[in-house]
Amino acid sequence: MEGQLLRLEGNTFQDCMDRLGLELYPGDYQPVRAAGPKGDTKNDGYCPKARVFFAAHATRGERIDKTKAKIRGDLEGCLQEHRDVQVWRFLTNDTVPGEVDQFIDNELRPLYPGVTIEVWGLKKLADEISKLKKEQVDRIIDVITVDEPEFEVVLLDHMKTGRDLWPILSGCFGWLPHEEPDDCTDEEQDLIDSAIQSFQDWSDISGDIEFSRSSVRDAQRSITSILEELAEKKLALFAATADDYPLTGGPSPFLGTVAIFRITRVSGKQPEPTDA
Structure with missing residues (x-):
């Protein structure tokens, strides 16, 4: 599971996270895509009822300072654009470096005590997906449901x-x-x-x-x-x-x-x- 998530990049990773949101919050989760001059209003997907907002970003190989700036910008932009944010969840297919985790805990959480700020890194995502039923997992990782291709003898x-x-x-x-x-x-x-x-x-x-x-x-x-x-x-x-x-x-x-x-x-x- 971790290996499959690790190889996702850009929109492919965001699409996968949309499918995860649809499985975790059936009837509530809504994917969001950039459109018009305001883009995606710092919101890659959200649950209008549960008031959970998501930011999905494939950070594999990214510099720490860039990741920190991305997290701060997405969080602050989301809070400016949306009301009553209960949970803000950053999704990444990488293992979050300790420096980034400290930045979130020591700087961002004290600034916004009314918001639950979460980071789901590679292992957390793999663990949450693995808890679901097989057919749900297949939908999330977009598994082919037709017969497997035939190979030449190896x-x-x-x-x-x-x-x-x-x-x-x-x-x-x-x-x-x-x-x-x-x-x-x-x-x-x-x-x-x-x-x-x-x-x-x-x-x-x-x-x-x-x-x-x-x-x-x-x-x-x-x-x-x-x-x-x-x-x-x-x-x-x-x-x-x-x-x-x-x-x-x-x-x-x-x-x-x-x-x-x-x-x-x-x-x-x-x-x-x-x-x-």
Whole structure:
């Protein structure tokens, strides 16, 4: 979920947040778009009954001072343009830096004690969306409801080290559901779930650490350690990527590379490559 939200930019992120508002406040939430000389009146969407106002802004990679100025400007503009604002909620698909959080708590909240000022960052958004029913989640993230596209056969390679797996993790935009043996014990299941989550976490931050060779090596060593834990349980990871997979819905979906993970139980001999 966090990975899907993280990749949204501009109007795509705002559209996603509109769909979230419609699910959280059915019959109340109203999307707002800029029109005319007054723009959107510092209001990206609101609930006339609950008096909750939203500002959605994809802040990924933005300077802290720019984010602070954006938050202050949107909040003060909203309060000037609208009456009886009970809750003002800033939505972003990034993790809010501590400096920004301090700015909100130490400067903005004391200035406007009658307004509940909230910031929903990446993890908060992912958590709130995950609480909803599957069909609601599908509507929010605009999941394609037609059959998944057919792929050509993809050869999965045995991943022995972090160096083997890193090109796949750093080059993908999403993940297909992983496969695993049917006869896993609870301990093995926990190990597999933890391993897959770690691979996805490394993939999410791969773009942030690619500039540092030492950081990449640290990541690869951590991945190697996970693969060794799997090997101790006679489990092997096979992986590959598939290109041009629809990551969003709609008539013109965003296509991207996805990772394919398969965990297999192995005997003492070297496992052979397998097809996806």
